[in-house]
Every structure is written in C-alpha cells, then in structure tokens.
Amino acid sequence: MVIFLLSLFSFFIVPYNPDIIDLDSLKQPPSLKHPLGTDNKGRDILARVLYGGKISISIALTAAFFTMAIGLIIGLLSGYFGGKLDTFFMSVVDLVLAFPALLLAIGISILFPPGLYTVMVALSAVGWASFARLIRGHVLSIRGALFVDASRAIGCSTARILFVHILPQCVPLALVMAGLKLGGYILTEAALSFLGLGVQPPTATWGSMVSANRVFISSSPWMVLSPGFMIALTALCFNLLGDELREKYDVEKTSQKV
Amino acid sequence: MKHYIFKRLALLFPLLLGITLVTFAITKALPGDPVYSIVGERASPEVIEKIRKELGTERGIIRQYIGYVSLLLKGEMGRSYYTNRRVLDDILAKLPNTFKLAAGAMLIAVPIGILLGFITAIKKNTLVDRIISGLSVLGMSVPVFWSGLILMLFFSLELKLLPPSGTGDIRYLLLPAVTLSLPAIATLVRVTRVTVLDIANKPFVRTARAKGIGKFPLNTVHIMKNALIPVVTVIGLEFGSYLNGAVLTETIFGWDGLGRFTMEGILKRDYPVIMGCIITGTTVFVLVNLTVDIVYYFIDPRVRMHGTDR
C-alpha cells in the first residue's frame, strides 16, 4: 500500500506540461499521444492528473493531520473531565458543526488570500469538530472502564491516564475516520474551487477536475473518470493504511498486556 | 435525566446568541455587497446610496446587530433583500422538504450501513469484508454530483422509472435520498466495523464467549448494544448536517430545500436569508444532538451513571 503511494509521488515524469493549451486537439479520447485523452482546452489529462495528485494529496493529508490532532485533544479532554469544560467545548463543537461547512470555509478564506494554504486551513477548521465529538463519545464510554479505574487506583497521574491509557483506545477510531475523510477532503476542495475559493486556476487538482468537467460526463467521460478514479483509489489506499496501522497497534497493545 | 435535558435546553439560548453573533460577523465580513446584485448592471451611485439606506446596511455594525436580535426576539426574521418575502415563511415552507430528504436518506442509510458494517466485522478479512469495505470507501469518495447524475441517467433516462427532478411525493424523493444516503452508508459501515471489532476483543465478550453463549445472542445483545454509541453519534452528525441542507443533491435534483436556499442567500449576500437559515439550521442541529445524547442514556448505562452526577 505504502509502495503504491510512493510510486504515485515519484511518477512525475510526464510528457506534457499540464497547463499547455492546444486548441487543435480538444476533447480527444484516450490515444497513444494522450494516454488519458485531453480536456476541453486540449490539455493532456494524464499530466493534469499527475500534477493534480501532488496537490490534492498534500491538501488532504495536511487537513487530515490537523483535524485529527485538534479533534483528539479536544475530544479527550472534554470526554474525560466532563463538567464545565465539556459543556464549553461541546458548545463550540455544536457551533462549528451547526454551521453549513461551506459558509465557514468561505468566512475563513476571507482572512487569507485565496490559494493552497487557505484551503488547508479552511478544511481543518471545518473538519475537527465532528472528530472531537466522536472521540468524546468514545471517551465517555471507556472512562468508566475497569482499566481506567485501576490505573487511577494505583496512582497514575491524570496526564498518564489520558495519554497512555485512554488515547491509544481512541486512535483506531480516529485513524479510520481520518481515512474515510481523506476522500471527502479532496472533494470539499472541489466544492471550494467551484466557489472560486479553492486553488486558483489553472493549477490542477483532482477535485477541481472532477467538478469542472462533470458536465462532460456523458459526452467525453474520460475527462472526469480518471481524476475520479484516482480520488477513489487514493481514498481506498488511505483506508487500508488506516486499517493496517490499527491492526499493528492492536497487536502491540495485546502483547504489552501479556 | 430531566435535569440534564433542561440544562441542555437552557444552554441552547446562549449558543444561539453566539451563533447569531458569529454568523453576523462572518456575513458582514464577506467581500461583496448585496446592493450591486440588487441593482443590476446599470445603476447610478444615488440609487445605490438610496438602497443602502433602505436596507440599513450603512448603519454601524453594532446597531445593525442589535436591530437584528431585537427583530428575532419578536419572532421575526425580516424580509429578503431580493424577493421582499418574509424569510420566516420561506424557511418554514422549505423545512419540511429538507426534513423529508434527510429522513429519507437516513432511513435508507442506517439499516444498510449498520448491517453491512456488522457483516464486515464478523467476516473480518474475508472476501466479503474486502468487497464491502472497498465499496464503502468508493461510496465515500464518489462526489455526490456524480453518483446523483449517474443514478438519474440510469433510473430516469434509461429505465424511465422515476422523475429526474422536482419537489414532491416519494417518487421525487427516492433518487435524491438514495444519492444522499451513499456517503452516510459508507461512513456507517466503517464506523460500525471498527467499533464492533474493538468490542469483540473486550474481556466481557471473551467471558461471554467462554461461558458458551451462542454466537447470535452474543453478536446482537452483547456486541451490538455496546457498539451503538459511536454509531449513534455518527447518525446524529450526519442527520444533523443533512438537516442543514444538502446543497449539491438539492441542486442536481431540483429539490426545494434549505441547502439551496442558504447557498443562494450566501452567493447573493442576502443577509436576512443567511441569518435566518443558519439560525434555523443550528437550532435543529443542536436539538438532534441533544436527542443523540439522550439516546446514549438509554443504550449505555455507563454514560447514565456518569452523566447524572454532573
């Protein structure tokens, strides 16, 4: 799996510049010259898919990392300590969740000039809340568990309980959620591009290729199929990666216990 | 219990106030001015000034906010800058449609999602697991406008079974609801799978298994019940966000819901519409999540124990 991702990154030897427009070869179906065809401005789709991949994946990974980090910390604190802290955090979470994600993203992108980093910030800002809520629910259900009581009884510090005992319990869930969300981030980026708040043209991203070319889905399907396929494939990889990490983690945990 | 619900409800008001404040700040900070869209392509500066005055957007921002909150307290949401219709009326007309769509999607997603997730967990690492897991990832990563269009082309254009667009009875509802349910199914499958797997390794399950409890009661009573918490959380989140409107699905299928209404409001900087929609959406969302928390109480005694002494 990891190998596949690496190969994806290293595969940047492309015959065409992704932004070169060739008005003499518009909407050409896949051929030897253009393995994945060309779009409605005569740009080579293979080149765009490859270049777009770099940007899409880095956006998704960055956003996923930040959402996970923020979500884990807040969910952990909120679920474990409960009380006023919980009320406060969950109010903030409710506030963020209740906002239509796009409006929030629009609001954020005003603070920064449109572009790559703004998209990352916007995605993270929208995504962390549902994470926090999910983790909190999980912490709620395990904080009363025997092993937590036990560690408290033998005098573990709160920090130790939180980060050594409870956090690992939440990581599998978080990883799976993150894996799931990655594809979603790529797509949200598409929605932002659609509103003119995403990565600015002519830079290619998978999301923007899928959303911009969707109108050709019946007449020239190759324009949308390849970036769409790449999104699905990448999401699949990240999921399997998440699963594997989780399993590895489980094994370690069990062996420790024994 | 009662105390808890009451407390949560009481919290709703400061939350709403916070929401109005944040929304107000964001909408006002948005670049772009509604006046330019109202006046069209040819308008003199005098007319623009006049309309600004009429809309009250030239007043100080704090005065505008106070004005809006006092309007809200009177149970009013003002009139749209463009259509001059009462925002409250429009929202009340669209809310049932949005609810229908969200409920329809959840009705499809919840049984299928939980069931498939459960199957993948039990059949862990078999071919069945791989296929369903793979499909669920696909469900996550296929954009709604794709799956929607494909469903439409197939069921409407090819089979001529369902109308492609419009707002109305169940025939109109089916396609958008199925479209909307796909990502929810995918999320549910994954979350159910991972929680069930987690719980299946727990000592109490091992004990139960050791005691010789049959596989079926073990699966349903012991594991399922314990796996429900994260699953219910996800259901609440998805349902809540659908109630805030599903812009893309509504756009593709011409469904007259809150999502499109909000989006148009945002794009045209129709401040009263934006405010009204977000306040409505937030309230609904918070209520749904309150319900979810209450459900926690019933399905998980541990939460009950810890929750009541707060």
Place this chain on the structure above:
Amino acid sequence: MKLNRLRHFFIFFASFSFLTSCYSCSPVNRPDGYIYLRLNSNPTTLDPAFIVDVAGGNISSKLFNGLVKLDENLSIVPDIAESWEIEDNGKTYIFHLKHGVFFTNNQEVTSSDFKYSFKRILSPQNTSPNTWVLDKISGAKDYLNGRAEDLAGFEIIDKYTFRIRLERPFIPFLNLLAMTAAYVVPQEEVERRGADFSSSPVGTGPFMLGAWKHNNEIVLARNNNYFMDKAKVDGIIYRIIPEDLTAVTEFELGNLDVIDIPASVYAKYRKSSKWQNLIESAEGLNTYYLGFNCSRPPFDNSNLRKAAAFAIDRKKILETFYEKRGVPASGPVPDTLRKWDPPDTYEYNPEKARRIVEEEWMRRKDVEFYITSDREVADMAEIIQFYLEKAGFEIKIIQLEWSAYKSALNKGEADMFWMSWWADYPDPENFLFPLFHSSNHGSSGNRTQYTNREVDSFINKGQASRDLQERNRYYMQAEKIIAKESPCIFFWHKKHFALRQPYLKDYRIYPIHNMDKGLEVFF
C-alpha cells in the same frame, strides 16, 4: 450462524423493497395544452419596478404590457399605446392609449395608471433600481430626490391621452419605454398587496400568474380577455432546474418542451441526426469582452492593451473551444445594430505582441485577472492566460464568486476582467453610452474606467440627434476611437441556441429577453 444470516437477509430485503416499492409509478403526468420551459434560477421578483434579472424580465413580459414594444425586426410598434406624436424636436411625446385594455382584475388601463406606474419607479420612497429608464423625463430628478411633489414632465390630458416631456431630446426614449421597468401596473392592487405584489403580480398581459412555488415552478395561465390576439397555448409552466444536465435529462424524457442548449452538450446535439433540425438559433444582442482597467498601470498604457489584442487568437478560440457558438466581434456594437462599416481590429500577431510587451511593460508585476467562478468563464480565462503569457505578460487569475467579483470591479480593483454586456434595447447607444461614457464609471456600466472626451461628445451628440444618418455617423466615430484605443478586447456576440420538441410549432427565439410574449407557439 444460519439464523443470523436469515435475519440479515430479511432486513436487507425489507430495505430493498422500500427502495423498489415505487418502481411501478409512472413519471410526471402533465396537463394538456401547457408548454413546459426551464428556468435555471428562481426569479427574484415579478414586480416590473424591481426586475433586473433575465428570468424575471422573461416572465413579466407575459404578465404585463408597456406603451410600446419591439417587433421581430427590432422596431418599435404600439402595445397599449394606440399611437403617439413626437414634437418639439424630440423633447415631447404625446401618447394615445387603446380603449378597452383591462388589467386581469377587470379595471381599465387609463392615463393615470401609467402616471402611477412611472412615478412608482422614480418615487423617493421606493427603491427601484431601474430609475435610469425613466429619469430622462423632465422633473424626474427633482421628484427622485424628494425636491418635487409630482413628476412635472408627465401631464395627463384626458383618460386616454397624456404628454411626456423630456429634459432634453433623447432619441432612444421609445426603446426605453419598451423595457420591463416601463410596464403598467394597477395602482389599487399594488397598494393593496404592498410588498407581496412582487410574488403575486397583476397586469394586462397575455398570461396571468397561476401559481408560484418558489424554487420549484411557476405556472402561467392564459388571459382570455387579452386585448390583442390571445396566446395559442393554455398556459406556460416554468420549471426551475439549476443543473444543466438535469434539464437535458428532463428534456429528453419529454418533460420540458424547449431548453436553451447548455454549452457542454451543444456539439452532441449539433451532430445528432434526431435533434439537429430542431435547434433554433438567433443572433444575440450582446458582446463578450476582456476589459482592462484603464485608470492605472499597466493597462492605462494603450499600447499594452493593443499588445494583448495582438496576442490572443480570438478567431481560433471561437472556432475550436467555443464551437462557433458566436459571431466574431469587431467592436462593441453587434453587427445587427451596426448600420456602418465595422472598425478595424487588431489581428492575431504574437510576434508584434511580444515586441510591444518587451518595450512597454515597465513595472513588472503580475497582472491580476479577475473572473467569476462560472465554469465556462474559468475555461476562457485559462485560455486567455495561456496566450498572454506566451506574449510575455505574467497573469494571475483571481476567481471570485459573483457578488465579490462585482464589488471588486465596481471599485476598480481588477487589472483585467472577463465580462459580457447584454442589450436592454436594440440601439447602438446601449452598447456605447453605458460601457464607455465617462459619466458611467463603476456600477453604471463603465467598468474599464475608460475616459475619452471625444468619445463622450460623440455619444452625447448621437443621443440627441433625430437624423438617423447623422446619428450613425456619430456612433461610428465613437466606435472607431474605442476600437483603436482598445479599453476592451471584443471577442464575440454569442448566439442563442434552443432545442425544441418536434411536436412544438412556431417557437421563436428573440434577441432580447422581454420580447417574447409567448403568443405564437402552439402544439
């Protein structure tokens, strides 16, 4: 295990049968005699005083009438006015109304209704954005500012006759009167309904509003008491469908009778033997252009604007990317309206472009190219960027959604922008005065901030000249200077394309949106 599986299957089938339970239902059943059309957005209002969008103008033309209207040759013909006289060298108009024209609430249209309707546009209490349509009437400005109690230039002579005096001669005035904003509305109904008049309008038109399900559909029913030839269809149903592909699907299923062909499927229908003969087209009264900000560097330098014009192969773009969906433009004025020789344009010459850029582009910094988030516009922008960068410019595309884009343009924040101008009425003046007269900077239409005293004076003279030959000479001179100084690069005049069902007869496309009263079409 077995039990378990059985249970799974049971639940699975239960949910599946829920999904499939409606397979037997038939698609939409539609009433006979109604024609189905598509709108891509909900019109904001149907009150003529406030309409600025195409959808609203389109529908209101079927609900209301004005004094005059445009016929198929784009000339002015009587509508509610029986006849008129122009006196005082084009300063005074006397209108005689037809007798027996009734609003659908059965009240007769009289001079005072027109006065009320016109005053309503200009009233200081009202916030109509369309004041510019009628502010040429003498005393209009005073009334508008609240300095006068009455609209002095509008004099009622009797029940069916009135006189309108203008501040100074303005030749396209009759054209203005054919516009949506000059439609007549019934005073009683407007006052009774207040703000709700915009969603439940009452007029004199060939149709009346049956139902308006916002964001869903608008039903118009035939007005059987219409004062001229009645419509041939029983009614019109507008379905509001935002997504193009959805509309195409609806059309192919026969749930829509006519659609405007979305660009993405144009080639497909052009090639299809089943549909190509059902494509109706008409030249559009519009101009698509690339505008420059002439008030600041770099494009205050007209040589650089020329360089950009040399750099872009417009003909090629029109023929390939744009699939010949337009007519090449040589100046702002569409060929249909231009009664003189077209001005010279700058032909594609990348060498020359590169040379000029090299010599003239002083303080190098990215050119900020503002566009809307529309997909086709983004495509165009990428192509333009490609050509200009080949010539040596450095272009940064800034995509904003519509509201923000418009504010930015009106404030002159863009170096370069992509826009189109659609005619309000068929007169060259409508393509020259708002876009290039220096009194219209910003929101009034001149977004390039172009200023040229000579052009101003030619346009002013043209507006006041009663002699057609002379007028055309003025406009020609203005256009010539504009084409030479190139504050914009004019790309093309987009054509209208509509696709109709074979059973629909005599469906016509009109170059201006409010010309179609829906009278001819039948099954």
